[in-house]
Structures are given as C-alpha cells and as structure tokens.
Amino acid sequence: MKKRLLAYITLLGGLLFSQCRQLDLEPKGIMGEAELFGTEYGVKMYFAGLYNYLPIEDFQYYANNGYHRFNWDTEKNSQGAMSGEYFNTWISVDNDGFGYWPYDRIREVNNFIQSFPNYKDKFPEGMYNKLLGEAHFLRAYFYFGLAKRYGGVPIVTEVQDPLAGPEVLNVSRNTEYDTWKFIHDDLQFAIDNMETDTKETGRANKYVAAALMSRTMLYAGSIAKYTESLGFKATELAAQQGLAGMEPSQANEFFQYAVDAGKLVESGPYSLYNQNADKAVNFASLFLDPGSPETIFVKEFDKNSPNDNVLKHNYDALMSPAPDMSSFVGSESYVPLDFMELYDMPAYTNPDGTPVRFDSRSDIRNGMEPRALGTMYLDGDELRGHTFEIQRGIYRTFDGVASDIQRGVNSAPINSNGNRILGAKGATTEIDGVTYKIAGDHGNFENVGGSENALFGSAYIRKYINPDMPTSEVNVYRSDQSWVVFRLGEIYLNTAEALYELGQRDEAFDYIAKIRERAGAKVVRPAIDMTMTNIGTINKANYTYSLEKSLQFIRDERQRELYAENHWWWDIRRWRTADQILNNFRQRVLSCYYVADEGKYIYLDEDNRLNRQWTASKACYYEPIPGGEIGKNNNLRPNNPLYN
Amino acid sequence: MKKLTIYSILGVVLLSVTSCYKTDNWAAPDVRVHGRVIDSYTGENLLSSQNDWSIRIWERSWTGTAEPTSQNLAVKQDGSYNNSKLFAGTYDMLPYGGPFWPVTDTVKNVSFNGTTEQDFTVTPYLQLIDFETSLDGLNLTMKCRLKAPIRTGLPNLVEIKPFLSLTTFCGAGANSNIDIAEYSNKRIQINKSWQDEVGDSETSNVYTIGPLPVKAGYTYYVRLGANVNDANRKYNYTEIVRVDVPR
Numbered sequence: 048m049k050k051r052l053l054a055y056i057t058l059l060g061g062l063l064f065s066q067c068r069q070l071d072l073e074p075k076g077i078m079g080e081a082e083l084f085g086t087e088y089g090v091k092m093y094f095a096g097l098y099n100y101l102p103i104e105d106f107q108y109y110a111n112n113g114y115h116r117f118n119w120d121t122e123k124n125s126q127g128a129m130s131g132e133y134f135n136t137w138i139s140v141d142n143d144g145f146g147y148w149p150y151d152r153i154r155e156v157n158n159f160i161q162s163f164p165n166y167k168d169k170f171p172e173g174m175y176n177k178l179l180g181e182a183h184f185l186r187a188y189f190y191f192g193l194a195k196r197y198g199g200v201p202i203v204t205e206v207q208d209p210l211a212g213p214e215v216l217n218v219s220r221n222t223e224y225d226t227w228k229f230i231h232d233d234l235q236f237a238i239d240n241m242e243t244d245t246k247e248t249g250r251a252n253k254y255v256a257a258a259l260m261s262r263t264m265l266y267a268g269s270i271a272k273y274t275e276s277l278g279f280k281a282t283e284l285a286a287q288q289g290l291a292g293m294e295p296s297q298a299n300e301f302f303q304y305a306v307d308a309g310k311l312v313e314s315g316p317y318s319l320y321n322q323n324a325d326k327a328v329n330f331a332s333l334f335l336d337p338g339s340p341e342t343i344f345v346k347e348f349d350k351n352s353p354n355d356n357v358l359k360h361n362y363d364a365l366m367s368p369a370p371d372m373s374s375f376v377g378s379e380s381y382v383p384l385d386f387m388e389l390y391d392m393p394a395y396t397n398p399d400g401t402p403v404r405f406d407s408r409s410d411i412r413n414g415m416e417p418r419a420l421g422t423m424y425l426d427g428d429e430l431r432g433h434t435f436e437i438q439r440g441i442y443r444t445f446d447g448v449a450s451d452i453q454r455g456v457n458s459a460p461i462n463s464n465g466n467r468i469l470g471a472k473g474a475t476t477e478i479d480g481v482t483y484k485i486a487g488d489h490g491n492f493e494n495v496g497g498s499e500n501a502l503f504g505s506a507y508i509r510k511y512i513n514p515d516m517p518t519s520e521v522n523v524y525r526s527d528q529s530w531v532v533f534r535l536g537e538i539y540l541n542t543a544e545a546l547y548e549l550g551q552r553d554e555a556f557d558y559i560a561k562i563r564e565r566a567g568a569k570v571v572r573p574a575i576d577m578t579m580t581n582i583g584t585i586n587k588a589n590y591t592y593s594l595e596k597s598l599q600f601i602r603d604e605r606q607r608e609l610y611a612e613n614h615w616w617w618d619i620r621r622w623r624t625a626d627q628i629l630n631n632f633r634q635r636v637l638s639c640y641y642v643a644d645e646g647k648y649i650y651l652d653e654d655n656r657l658n659r660q661w662t663a664s665k666a667c668y669y670e671p672i673p674g675g676e677i678g679k680n681n682n683l684r685p686n687n688p689l690y691n
Numbered sequence: 692m693k694k695l696t697i698y699s700i701l702g703v704v705l706l707s708v709t710s711c712y713k714t715d716n717w718a719a720p721d722v723r724v725h726g727r728v729i730d731s732y733t734g735e736n737l738l739s740s741q742n743d744w745s746i747r748i749w750e751r752s753w754t755g756t757a758e759p760t761s762q763n764l765a766v767k768q769d770g771s772y773n774n775s776k777l778f779a780g781t782y783d784m785l786p787y788g789g790p791f792w793p794v795t796d797t798v799k800n801v802s803f804n805g806t807t808e809q810d811f812t813v814t815p816y817l818q819l820i821d822f823e824t825s826l827d828g829l830n831l832t833m834k835c836r837l838k839a840p841i842r843t844g845l846p847n848l849v850e851i852k853p854f855l856s857l858t859t860f861c862g863a864g865a866n867s868n869i870d871i872a873e874y875s876n877k878r879i880q881i882n883k884s885w886q887d888e889v890g891d892s893e894t895s896n897v898y899t900i901g902p903l904p905v906k907a908g909y910t911y912y913v914r915l916g917a918n919v920n921d922a923n924r925k926y927n928y929t930e931i932v933r934v935d936v937p938r
Contacts, residue, residue, distance in 0.1 A: 591882060684758060
C-alpha cells in the first residue's frame with residue numbers, strides 16, 4: 048500500500064514537472080514583436096499609438112499643461128488664450144512650459160528602427176522602405192516638439208539598456224544646430240523612402256514629411272537668424288556653448304531646406320481650397336471639408352471613440368455662445384481688435400475723428416475681407432438657426448469724437464451721468480418712452496467676465512466651427528472635426544517667408560498673391576517695400592532688430608491666414624519678438640453701441656474692460672530643461688538661458 | 692475583557708504618540724548672510740526694485756551631486772540682501788541678471804558661518820540723472836536724463852518707463868505698481884543703440900514722460916526706469932519720489 052502511494056506520488060511529481068516546461072508558452076493575448084513588426088497591419092497598430100502622441104497643438108492642447116488633455120475646459124485654456132491671440136480666460140504667458148520630454152515615445156520609435164530590419168524579408172521592398180521612412184518621420188516630429196522648446200537636446204537614436212549605468216544613460220545635450228540638422232536628416236530619410244500615395248490623410252507620406260520639413264526648417268532658419276538679437280551670449284552658458292541659439296550665418300542653409308521642401312509639397316496633388324464662390328464661406332469650409340484638396344495631413348477625431356484615446360473635443364461647445372448655439376457653458380474665446388484690424392476692414396471712424404454712423408450693426412461686415420468673415424462671426428451672421436446679435440450698450444447721445452470715450456473708461460465725461468448705458472444679459476432701459484434692450488443677445492454683457500459666455504468685443508471665432516451640428520448636439524466631447532495639421536496655405540506662407548529671407552522677394556510675393564487671391568483681399572499683390580523698420584503690427588511692438596516692411600507684411604499675412612490655428616505663439620517665439628509684442632499687451636476690443644437720439648449704430652475702439660494684459664519675458668524663448676530630468680542627469684546642464 | 696480592550700487601546704495610543712518624538716537628524720538652517728550691492732559710480736547701494744533680480748549662490752561644500760543647484764538670494768529695493776535661513780558651508784556667490792555689466796568673477800568659497808557679510812560692487816549700464824517730477828493739476832510729469840559712462844558694447848537702449856505706486860515699494864518687480872494702460876502707454880520706447888539715440892555724448896537730453904493722470908488726495912511713490920537689451924532687460928532706476936496730490 049505504502050509502496051503504491053509512493054509510486055503515485057512519484058508519478059504525479061514527474062507529471063507536474065514535465066508539464067512545467069510546456070507551460071512556458073508565448074501568451075496568446077499579447078502581441079509580440081514578431082506580430083507587430085512582421086506584418087503591415089501590426090506596424091500600423093504600433094504607429095497608431097505614436098501618431099496620437101505627436102506634439103500637435105490641436106483642439107486638445109492645453110496651454111501650460113500639455114498635449115491631448117481630456118478636460119472639459121481644454122479649449123478654454125488653449126494656446127491662443129495663453130499667447131493673447133484670443134480674449135479669453137486669462138492664462139499667464141507660458142515662459143517655462145510644462146516639461147515636455149517625450150523620450151519614452153522616441154524610445155518606441157528607436158525600438159522599431161532598430162528591430163525592423165530583422166523582418167525585412169517579410170515585406171516587399173517598397174513597403175519596407177515606406178514603413179522605415181514613416182518611423183523617421185515620427186521621430187523627427189517628436190524632436191521638433193523638443194527643439195522648438197529647448198533648442199539643443201540629447202539626440203538618442205538607440206534603445207538604451209536601462210541597466211547600462213550612468214556613464215551611458217546620462218546623455219549630454221547636443222547643440223541646437225545639430226538638433227535641427229538631425230530633424231532635417233530624419234525627414235530627408237522619410238522623404239527619400241516614403242511614397243506619394245496620399246489616400247490616408249491621417250497618416251504620413253512623402254509630402255507630409257516634406258510639409259513637416261518646410262515648417263521645421265523655417266523655424267530653424269529664423270532661430271539662427273534672430274537669436275543673436277536677444278543678447279544671451281554675454282552671460283548665458285547655454286548660449287555660449289551653442290545649446291541655445293545658432294549663428295546668423297547658419298540661417299540660409301535652413302531657409303533653403305524650407306524652400307526646397309515647400310516645392311516638393313507643391314509637386315503633390317494639392318491645391319488651395321476654392322470650391323465656393325462666396326470666399327468667406329469657402330475659407331470657413333476648407334477646415335471642415337474632409338475632401339479638401341488643400342489638406343495635407345490631419346489628426347482625425349471620432350466622438351464615439353473611447354475616452355482614453357482623447358480623440359473627441361469640445362471646440363463647438365466652447366467657442367459658440369450658449370444657449371442659442373451651444374448646449375454647454377458656451378463661448379470662451381473672442382477675437383481682439385488688434386487681430387481683426389490685420390484684415391481689410393471698413394472704416395468705423397471718420398477722418399474728422401467722429402465715429403461712422405451705421406444704419407445697422409451688421410454693416411460692419413461690409414468691406415470686411417472675406418477671409419476675416421470666414422475666420423470670425425460678426426453681428427448678423429447665422430449659426431445653428433440663430434443670428435448673432437452683438438452690442439455692448441447704448442449712448443443716449445454721442446456728440447463728440449471717438450477719442451472722447453478715453454478708451455472706454457467710465458470716468459470719461461461722455462460715458463458719465465447715464466449717457467452711456469451698459470447692462471447685463473436681457474437688461475432693458477427706457478429712453479423717451481421707448482424700451483431698448485441694452486446688450487445684444489450674444490453679448491457684450493457687463494455683469495460677467497469674458498470666460499462666462501459674455502463676449503468681449505464684437506466677434507466670435509468661426510474657424511473650425513461646425514455649423515451642421517444642431518445646438519442640442521453641441522455639448523461637451525461631442526465635436527469630432529479633424530484638426531488640419533498641414534495645409535497647402537501654410538506651406539505657401541512658409542516658402543514665401545523663407546524665400547524673402549533669402550532675398551528672393553518677387554518670388555516670395557508670388558506665393559503671397561496666391562494666398563491673398565483666395566482670401567479675397569482688396570490688394571492681392573502689394574508692392575515690395577524694402578524700407579527698414581523695427582516696429583511691428585500687433586501692439587506696435589518695438590523689435591530689437593530691424594526688418595524690411597515687406598517681410599513684416601509676410602509675417603502679418605501668416606497671422607491673417609493662420610489665425611486660431613495655434614501658430615502664432617511659435618511664430619513670435621522663433622522671430623524673437625514675443626517679449627516685445629507681449630510687452631504689456633493689452634488687447635483692444637471693438638464695441639458696438641446704439642446711439643438712441645440718432646437711431647444709428649457706432650463702433651468704438653476700447654481697452655478690454657478687465658484691463659487684462661499679456662507679458663512675455665526673454666525667458667520664454669527657451670523653456671528650462673525639466674527639473675526632474677536635470678535631477679536625474681546632471682549632464683543636461685547648463686540649463687537654458689535665464690534658468691538655473 | 693473590558694480592561695484588556697482599554698489597555699490595548701491605551702497601548703496603541705501611547706505607541707502612536709511616542710513615534711512622533713523622534714528628533715530631526717538635521718538642524719534647521721540658521722546661518723545668515725547679508726550685504727550690499729554697491730553702484731561703482733556713486734558708491735551708494737544700487738537703486739533697485741523688489742523681485743527684480745538676485746544673487747546666485749552655489750553650495751560648494753555640498754557633495755551630493757557633482758554640480759550643486761544654484762539658489763537665489765533676492766536683492767531688495769534698497770540694494771541690500773539678507774537671508775537668515777541658510778545652511779553653514781562654503782559657497783560661491785555671483786550677482787546675476789541685474790541691470791549692470793555682467794559680473795564675470797564669481798566670489799569663490801565664501802564661508803557661511805554665523806553671520807556673514809559680503810558686499811558686491813557692480814557697474815550699472817545706465818544712470819538716470821536729474822530726475823524731476825512736476826504736478827499740474829491732476830497730471831504728473833516726470834523728467835530725467837540718461838547717462839552711460841561705458842558705451843562700448845552697450846546693448847541697445849530699450850525704453851524709459853514710468854513706475855507709480857501707492858506704497859513705498861515702486862519699480863518693475865514691486866507688486867503694488869499701478870499697472871494701467873494710461874501709464875504703460877506713456878513709456879518711451881527707443882530700441883536703438885546709444886550712438887543712434889544720443890550720439891557721442893555721455894549724457895542724453897532730457898526725456899519727458901507724461902502727463903500721467905493721477906487722483907486727487909492720493910499719495911504716490913514714483914520713479915523712472917530705463918533698460919538695455921541684455922538678456923534680462925532689468926531696469927536702472929531713479930530714486931523714488933513721494934508725490935502728494937492735493938485734494
């Protein structure tokens with residue numbers, strides 16, 4: 048009996064141990080490297096995650112807080128609100144950033160680039176090259192997100208062994224020049240290896256890589272040219288060592304790369320969007336038409352996607368006024384006068400200084416550049432079955448010149464003693480037996496701040512607003528229009544600016560003319576003016592260097608075309624003018640009033656009533672290397688200028 | 692049984708309290724360092740503002756990391772500094788980021804122990820001289836001239852800006868500054884080299900800033916500041932003048 052028991056136990060034990068070897072199987076629920084890198088579909092899956100993490104300042108970019116933030120108020124805290132492009136929630140200018148440091152994603156790309164050659168025989172050669180090129184595009188994009196913030200960063204191209212020890216892991220920073228050159232080389236590889244197939248607009252191809260090349264090299268060129276004007280070299284170690292800043296002599300190399308890349312994009316199947324005879328509607332539609340021939344690359348959103356993917360947004364809900372056009376808290380961002388007047392605009396002040404009398408409020412739209420009308424909603428425009436009604440208040444009488452309002456302060460005589468009447472939403476007043484509504488249905492209301500659906504000034508943002516959504520649908524996380532990352536219009540502007548910087552002025556203005564023709568601007572091709580100036584347009588900024596007036600025109604054209612597309616902040620940084628433009632930048636607002644004794648309307652240029660202002664310091668041009676990273680790796684020193 | 696429960700609760704309470712008794716193994720920082728930042732032209736303290744700039748220090752006796760992280764000692768409006776919560780040790784010190792020609796020789800290995808006094812002498816970029824204020828009803832006008840003893844390598848002049856405050860703290864970094872468009876718009880933006888703006892002379896013509904609207908019955912503390920386009924663009928200031936606006 049005992050013997051038999053022992054035998055059973057032995058048998059059982061033997062079985063148990065023999066089974067153990069069999070249990071060491073590849074888990075079937077997890078995709079391994081072979082599944083991911085060995086098939087086209089697997090690679091696509093691997094890249095999909097990386098695409099979602101690309102440093103694209105889209106709807107879900109939360110200024111001072113990071114990319115693709117899934118918060119109800121992300122659009123309210125947009126980059127435009129931070130940089131003074133919108134009147135909005137007042138966020139302080141982002142001098143020091145949020146510590147963007149995507150080396151985890153870069154490691155994922157490096158992992159692919161390192162291991163993919165092992166699977167070369169599983170792909171036709173064209174496909175293999177295309178996928179490898181795509182990986183280089185992705186890596187360049189992450190480095191672009193770093194370089195535009197920090198200048199020179201460590202260039203890591205290998206998958207580091209976490210146990211390798213500090214002498215390997217504590218990498219040093221490369222110079223800023225080398226970093227931008229690295230981005231160039233990665234993109235050149237992508238351009239050389241990818242194909243011209245443009246079917247998937249959410250995925251890179253040869254032209255998308257060229258578009259990124261165009262933008263990045265333009266950035267690099269202006270950083271090289273203008274950083275010297277900041278005067279960092281005298282005291283700042285990072286500037287002296289070339290980690291932050293490049294030499295003006297290096298600028299033309301980058302400008303030329305930008306021009307070449309722009310021309311490559313032009314050789315692709317793209318054209319400026321021109322599908323509607325009404326140029327205003329046409330401009331607004333170009334952002335919404337999924338079939339737009341102008342679109343080069345988009346980030347797609349889907350309101351039915353899981354929350355974790357952060358691929359749905361609140362743009363409509365937070366850009367249109369509630370309750371008429373939004374079922375959520377309503378609008379949070381308005382266009383300041385400083386930006387409105389970049390465009391062709393009707394005169395609202397007569398030569399003698401008195402305000403122009405308009406028969407109707409919406410007459411302000413007459414003579415406005417069509418592109419401006421496609422960019423913003425003014426009084427009289429319709430959205431979701433309602434007509435915008437925008438008015439700040441009433442003057443019993445307006446006997447004087449526009450400047451009598453003293454920029455809109457209550458203490459000005461013309462604004463005192465009940466002559467100017469301001470009110471809350473729906474408030475009314477009676478003048479000589481007639482009852483008037485003081486403010487328009489959609490602002491500007493006196494009792495609430497600009498972040499509470501009040502409207503400051505006279506325009507809401509129209510760009511990217513989807514008019515086909517019924518108001519009941521306009522709610523939190525219900526919007527899913529794509530973000531247009533690259534479009535031909537931007538590429539034309541990149542090429543024009545780079546050409547002008549290279550001294551090819553006429554050719555530069557060929558591109559400007561194409562843009563302005565589509566925009567419906569009055570003067571399509573302005574004469575080239577080579578007079579030097581150091582005065583900018585917005586906030587009459589006093590630049591620390593001089594430039595030709597026509598170059599300033601090209602910069603302004605860029606803002607006219609790309610307003611509300613999250614370019615401006617990066618543009619004024621790379622031009623090294625941010626600290627001058629945002630030097631106590633108090634946004635001005637255009638306010639509409641009814642003049643009761645005349646039965647007419649006037650528009651007045653006022654200071655924003657909350658007296659908000661935006662100020663950037665020279666510390667904004669280079670964000671500090673994140674403290675946690677320097678703490679781990681002292682080789683990242685010296686830190687960027689003005690940080691220690 | 693009841694007793695046992697009470698005793699065990701008592702025991703747990705006692706134990707939890709005793710654990711709080713352990714003394715910190717590191718003494719609180721108690722070393723004081725103070726001093727003045729002296730204007731090499733006047734021999735007086737450099738005219739400054741709260742929160743404008745600071746003295747950088749590096750604790751060399753710290754060996755925890757290869758390169759110690761620098762700390763900042765804020766310089767006050769009167770051009771002095773004082774910090775009484777530092778750890779004893781040896782430190783390098785450098786006046787950094789202020790409105791003066793960059794100081795290149797870091798003061799090395801200053802021993803902080805008990806109370807340490809360390810003065811610095813700096814050479815301001817600009818001097819604001821002949822400061823005058825005049826009140827015409829409710830309009831304040833300020834005047835000054837700029838002086839640049841060293842003009843070789845002087846970065847471009849940026850601006851001359853008025854500062855008005857209702858407290859004795861007045862200057863770019865002072866929180867009590869009145870920051871309104873009526874004042875800010877009256878600044879004189881120059882953005883030119885000294886040669887282009889002033890010429891060969893060491894001293895500029897008189898700059899007049901104003902009229903700045905003020906309120907009846909208020910007491911203002913006012914000064915002018917001017918800066919050059921170095922990395923930090925901090926202001927050199929006039930002295931602060933008290934202006935009593937009559938009712």
